[in-house]
Amino acid sequence: MMQQxxxxxxxxxxxxxxxxxxxxxALERGEVNQEMLEELFxxxxxxxxxxxxxxxxxxxxxxxxxxxxxxxLKSGDIPFSDDLxxxxxxxxxxxxxxxxxEEFNANEFAHKVDSFLSVNEKAKSGEKIxxxxxxxxxxxxxxxxxxxxxxxxxxxxxxxxxxxxxxIAAKISGEEYLRSGYHILKEIERIHRKFxxxxxxxxxxxxxIIGTYRDFLDDMESxxxxxxxxxxxxxxxxxxxxxxxxxILFDSFDRMVRDISKQEGKKxxxxxxxxxxxxxxxxxxxxxxxxxxxLRNAIDHGIERPQERVKAGKEExxxxxxxxxxxxxxxxxxxxxxxxxxxxxxxxxxxxxxxxIEETEExxxxxxxxxxxxxxxxxxxxxxxxxxxxxxLNAVWRKVESLxxxxxxxxxxxxxxxxxLSLPLTLMITKVLIVEVNGDRYAIPASYIDRTLRIKRSxxxxxxxxxxxxxxxxxxxxxxxxxxxxLEEGDIxxxxxxLILRFGGRAVGIMVDDLVVEQDIxxxxxxxPLVRIRNVSGAAISSDGRVLIVLNxxxxxxxxxxxxxxxxxxxxxxxxxKTILVVEDSITTRTLExxxxxxxxxxxxxxxxxxxxxxxxxxxxxxxVVSDVRMPNMDGxxxxxxxxxxxxxxxxxxxxxxxxxxxxxxxxxxxxxxxxYFIKSxxxxxxxxxxxxxxx
Amino acid sequence: MRENAELILKxxxxxxxxxxxxxxxxxxxxxxxxxxxxxxxxxxxxxIDGIYRLxxxxxxxxxxxxxxxxxxxxxxxxxxxxxxxxxxxxxxxxYRVVVMIRSDGIEIGxxxxxxxGVEGAPEKLSKPExxxxxxNEEFIDGIxxxxxxxxxxxxxxxxxxxxVMEEV
Numbered sequence: 124m125m126q127q128x129x130x131x132x133x134x135x136x137x138x139x140x141x142x143x144x145x146x147x148x149a150l151e152r153g154e155v156n157q158e159m160l161e162e163l164f165x166x167x168x169x170x171x172x173x174x175x176x177x178x179x180x181x182x183x184x185x186x187x188x189x190x191x192x193x194x195x196l197k198s199g200d201i202p203f204s205d206d207l208x209x210x211x212x213x214x215x216x217x218x219x220x221x222x223x224x225e226e227f228n229a230n231e232f233a234h235k236v237d238s239f240l241s242v243n244e245k246a247k248s249g250e251k252i253x254x255x256x257x258x259x260x261x262x263x264x265x266x267x268x269x270x271x272x273x274x275x276x277x278x279x280x281x282x283x284x285x286x287x288x289x290x291i292a293a294k295i296s297g298e299e300y301l302r303s304g305y306h307i308l309k310e311i312e313r314i315h316r317k318f319x320x321x322x323x324x325x326x327x328x329x330x331x332i333i334g335t336y337r338d339f340l341d342d343m344e345s346x347x348x349x350x351x352x353x354x355x356x357x358x359x360x361x362x363x364x365x366x367x368x369x370x371i372l373f374d375s376f377d378r379m380v381r382d383i384s385k386q387e388g389k390k391x392x393x394x395x396x397x398x399x400x401x402x403x404x405x406x407x408x409x410x411x412x413x414x415x416x417x418l419r420n421a422i423d424h425g426i427e428r429p430q431e432r433v434k435a436g437k438e439e440x441x442x443x444x445x446x447x448x449x450x451x452x453x454x455x456x457x458x459x460x461x462x463x464x465x466x467x468x469x470x471x472x473x474x475x476x477x478x479x480i481e482e483t484e485e486x487x488x489x490x491x492x493x494x495x496x497x498x499x500x501x502x503x504x505x506x507x508x509x510x511x512x513x514x515x516l517n518a519v520w521r522k523v524e525s526l527x528x529x530x531x532x533x534x535x536x537x538x539x540x541x542x543x544l545s546l547p548l549t550l551m552i553t554k555v556l557i558v559e560v561n562g563d564r565y566a567i568p569a570s571y572i573d574r575t576l577r578i579k580r581s582x583x584x585x586x587x588x589x590x591x592x593x594x595x596x597x598x599x600x601x602x603x604x605x606x607x608x609x610l611e612e613g614d615i616x617x618x619x620x621x622l623i624l625r626f627g628g629r630a631v632g633i634m635v636d637d638l639v640v641e642q643d644i645x646x647x648x649x650x651x652p653l654v655r656i657r658n659v660s661g662a663a664i665s666s667d668g669r670v671l672i673v674l675n676x677x678x679x680x681x682x683x684x685x686x687x688x689x690x691x692x693x694x695x696x697x698x699x700x701k702t703i704l705v706v707e708d709s710i711t712t713r714t715l716e717x718x719x720x721x722x723x724x725x726x727x728x729x730x731x732x733x734x735x736x737x738x739x740x741x742x743x744x745x746x747x748v749v750s751d752v753r754m755p756n757m758d759g760x761x762x763x764x765x766x767x768x769x770x771x772x773x774x775x776x777x778x779x780x781x782x783x784x785x786x787x788x789x790x791x792x793x794x795x796x797x798x799x800y801f802i803k804s805x806x807x808x809x810x811x812x813x814x815x816x817x818x819x
Numbered sequence: 820m821r822e823n824a825e826l827i828l829k830x831x832x833x834x835x836x837x838x839x840x841x842x843x844x845x846x847x848x849x850x851x852x853x854x855x856x857x858x859x860x861x862x863x864x865x866x867i868d869g870i871y872r873l874x875x876x877x878x879x880x881x882x883x884x885x886x887x888x889x890x891x892x893x894x895x896x897x898x899x900x901x902x903x904x905x906x907x908x909x910x911x912x913x914y915r916v917v918v919m920i921r922s923d924g925i926e927i928g929x930x931x932x933x934x935x936g937v938e939g940a941p942e943k944l945s946k947p948e949x950x951x952x953x954x955n956e957e958f959i960d961g962i963x964x965x966x967x968x969x970x971x972x973x974x975x976x977x978x979x980x981x982x983v984m985e986e987v
Contacts, residue, residue: 524893563878608880647896651925652981657881662889662896670877670889670896681987 132177133222134274139170140215141374143189147208148377152392160197167193170218181229182221188236189214201243210239212378277404280364281643285554287361289570290354294347295677296626301347304340311336314738325734325756366548367407369447369456370398375411376418380443383422390429390439391422396446402454406526406546410456413519417458417542418443420516425462425540435537437461452548459541465534467491492532496520525664527645553646555663555673558622559637560604561613564671566644566663571676573623573630575638580617584809587816589723591809592632594623598808600722601632602683608658608674624676624683629722631683646673658682684721701819702726702743706736706750706762707780716749719808725815733757737765740772746819749811752781752788760795767796776818778811848940852967853918853931856903856911858952859967862929864937866972868919873930882983890928892919899928900981902970906952925976944969956980 143166146159171186189211195201214236217227311333318326373395384391402410426432426441433439444459467488474494495516523530528546555566556575576592583601584591590601601621605612613636622633644663649656660675685700703725707713717727728743730736732754739745748766752759763777776798781788792800799814850861876888876899885905889896897919903911914930944961947968958975962968975981 521893524895610880649896649898652900652927652976652983653879653882653886653898654982654984655986656879656983657985657987659879659881662877662879664891664896668891669875670891672877672879672889678987685987 128177130276131274132173132179135173136170136182136218136222139166139173140219142166143170143211143215144378145374147211148381150203151205151208151381155203160193164190164193164197179221181227182218185214185217185221185227185229185232188233191240192236195240195244201240204243206239207243210235275364280361283361283364285570287354287358288553288568291358292568292570292626294350294354297347297350301340301343304343308333308336308340314735362403365404366401367404368399368401369407369454370395372407372411372414373398373445373447376415376445379415380418380422383419384426387422388428389422389426389441391426392440392442393418394442394444394446396444397448400447400449400454402447402546402548409522409526410544410546413522413544414445414456414458416516416519418445421458421460421462421540425460425464427463449548450545454546454548456544456546457541458544459539461539464536464538464540465492465495465532466536467534470494492534495532496530553673554641554643556622556641557639557671558604558620558635559639560608560635561610562636564639564665565604565608566642566671566673567622567624567679568660568673568676569641571624571626573625576621576623576632578619578621580615580619583619586723586809586813589816591723591812592621594630594632597630597719598723598812599623599630599632600683600724601634602686603634604679606686607633607679607682624680626677626680629680629684629718631680631722633679633683644671644673684724686724700724700726701746702728703815704728704730704736704739704743704745704748704750706730706733706748706754706759708732708751708754712751719812720749720815723812733759733762733765736762740766740769740775745775747815748775748777749815750777750779752779752792759797760791763792763797764795778814778818780811849937850940850967850969851918851937852935853916853929854933854935855914855929855931856908858903858906858908859935859965860902860931861938861941861963861967861969862918862920862972863940863970866920866922868921868926870916870918870934873914873917881985885981886983887930890917892926892928895926897926897928899930900975902929905980906956908952920972920976922973922976927976927981941967941969 143163146163146166149155149159167186167190171183171190174180174183174186192201192207192211192214196203196207201207214232217229217232220227221229311329315326315329315333318329376395377393380391380393421443422441426443427435427437429439432441442461445457446459447454447456449455470491471486471494474491474497496519497517520530523544523546526546528544530542530544532540532542534540554569556569556572557564557566559565573594576594578592582592584593584598591598592601593599603612603615615634620635620638622635622638624631624633644665646661646663648661649659658675658678659672660678661673663671663673665671703720705713705716705720705727707716707729708731713729713731717729720727728739728745730739733750734756736748736750737757740748748762750759750762757765759779759781763779766772766775766777777796778799778801779792779797780801780803782803789800798818801811801814849864851864851867852859852861854860871892874890876890878888879886879898885901887899887901887904889898891897899917901911903909911930911932913932915932916934917928917930920927920929941963944963947959947962952968957978958971958980960969960971
């Protein structure tokens with residue numbers, strides 16, 4: 124609770140600091156009005172009170188001193204001056220530092236303020252500031268009129284986005300199932316036609332079932348479509364929650380511009396336009412550094428010293444304009460200055476000298492200009508403290524490109540310079556787990572990963588030449604990622620790292636060499652000529668600039684089922700997976716059994732009762748039958764008997780599975796020739812799979 | 820009679836004495852020639868976006884051998900097409916540069932060992948000998964007198980030769 128209170132206070136304090144800063148900056152520009160002076164005092168007062176309420180006494184003390192300064196200012200006891208502004212900024216910076224758990228000597232500050240006040244109040248006879256109500260500074264409002272706002276923990280938003288990602292994955296899975304449902308309908312209709320031809324019993328019943336089933340599928344389809352629409356809308360809504368106005372950045376630049384221009388001895392005015400343009404929070408954060416660098420550059424290299432400007436017939440104050448506007452699905456941000464512009468000749472010279480280019484004859488203006496973004500170019504004769512520090516234009520360019528944006532520059536020598544950034548509104552961000560196999564890294568979308576495990580070799584269960592592990596009271600087949608990706612298989616050590624992937628009701632355990640890290644990345648899909656790659660869904664640029672392949676979990680699960688799992692011995696390419704016929708009238712049990720068997724690498728066909736089973740056996744070649752006993756139309760015993768007496772099918776092993784436990788039934792089962800008899804309540808998957816393995 | 824003959828001859832001379840026809844200005848494009856494996860290949864310069872040093876290549880699993888992998892080009896993931904492997908030779912180990920090719924929004928990188936030079940588009944192009952490299956490839960326009968194979972990049976990018984489209 125205290126934690127939450129702190130978070131709330133921090134946010135509130137930052138807001139107070141922001142507003143005070145803006146107003147002081149306005150004062151420095153000469154825009155003064157009485158209301159603002161009152162407002163300034165109130166802000167400091169509120170800040171002091173809030174800090175006291177959460178018992179942050181140091182912060183409260185500093186705020187108190189700032190309040191004192193502002194009170195004196197408000198009542199005209201002290202004049203407004205550069206020194207006053209500096210002092211207030213010092214206090215604000217101190218509070219920010221303390222909020223960030225850094226040290227700040229509050230006592231020293233208090234002394235400074237006290238002596239400042241006594242010195243300046245003595246000079247009361249001096250100029251008092253004359254508030255002029257003609258000026259009313261427009262501050263970026265923290266409360267939009269009529270809308271109530273709320274502070275939200277960013278990590279909650281991120282989790283929300285993850286959930287939405289999972290919903291979409293589930294939706295896709297549902298659609299897959301629906302498609303299979305329609306396939307099954309086709310099968311049934313085919314059987315129906317056959318029954319009609321052969322004039323069999325039960326045709327009408329079958330027709331009724333087909334009708335019911337089709338209605339069911341159609342209902343499912345409209346439900347799926349509805350879910351699809353809702354999840355897409357949800358996705359858009361959540362994405363928009365992540366949009367924040369650029370004013371958050373722009374306002375923070377005021378101080379910086381003021382401080383640097385002072386340092387450089389230049390007079391600079393910062394204009395901000397379009398701060399209410401919104402962009403994805405993540406992009407916003409990433410833009411901070413590049414934009415700050417562009418501004419520093421503009422002040423350092425662009426804007427001339429006041430005397431120079433006047434000599435050139437310009438205003439003493441240089442203007443830097445930073446603006447933002449939306450343009451379709453992109454946001455355009457511009458940093459423009461009316462300074463001395465970029466000297467193309469010097470760029471050519473420097474580029475030649477640094478060996479970046481050989482000849483410059485055929486280069487257009489655009490091409491020469493774009494050189495400034497290349498690595499290794501610097502046109503300032505000395506590396507000043509400001510532009511030497513931090514990142515260069517090349518880094519700005521790379522950062523913008525990594526955000527899928529572009530940056531261009533226009534200039535007119537003597538008149539000024541304009542940098543234009545074009546950025547996408549949002550980024551598709553996916554949380555992935557990065558794994559390592561054979562020394563290479565791959566990313567797997569986290570929403571498909573049930574969990575990750577580290578197991579010992581001894582914990583693996585081997586049945587035949589397949590491996591499994593126990594997970595949530597069931598067996599999950601294990602397969603190395605290297606096998607799925609058709610890479611060389613490495614050695615498996617004592618400790619094995621496993622990811623449990625889940626898709627479409629199936630779970631597969633993927634063995635990897637190492638689990639590296641969980642990360643948010645921006646996934647780029649491949650495009651022509653790589654239209655669709657097996658097991659791969661796209662790629663991303665990792666933080667070290669390399670390409671990271673992002674795998675497709677749905678494909679991986681499917682591939683795993685196709686290949687069957689593998690044990691430590693090398694993967695045997697099976698000529699053809701074995702087919703098992705599952706006969707069971709309960710859909711749930713049938714699906715469960717089918718999933719278990721498919722995950723173990725078998726091909727599975729199903730039948731709802733003995734009659735269908737006979738049909739299936741006639742048509743498809745099956746290697747084994749797993750059948751329930753109690754079923755309508757033809758029970759398990761009759762089926763087994765039929766199979767064992769059929770000249771072509773008698774060699775097919777039959778396993779009977781039943782919920783009935785009676786000596787009588789077991790004996791009956793053996794009599795009809797069943798190869799094994801399992802009781803559902805006592806049955807565990809391991810035994811079943813082992814038995815199957817033994818029989819085929 | 821003699822006068823007649825002279826007249827006729829003069830007329831004929833006139834007829835045949837025409838100023839030589841101006842040779843049609845050939846709009847010759849420019850071809851950049853690269854060494855890839857043991858072949859020399861020519862690309863029309865207008866499709867070349869840039870030539871970069873070949874850095875780290877990330878292999879893409881489950882792709883045909885002529886897809887060498889992917890690289891990072893200005894923050895974009897770009898596939899690398901090994902022309903050697905595409906034409907049935909083994910993939911080469913000595914690639915040092917990558918030539919970025921772009922046409923109509925499709926972008927690929929073709930690694931090469933050496934940049935041999937730029938020349939005017941060839942006037943005469945012959946079909947490679949049957950059975951030699953490139954003889955039955957749609958994307959090879961022909962072979963120059965010097966033995967440079969001219970690539971039809973538009974066909975390469977837009978045709979089906981490079982397409983990878985596989986489901987599980």
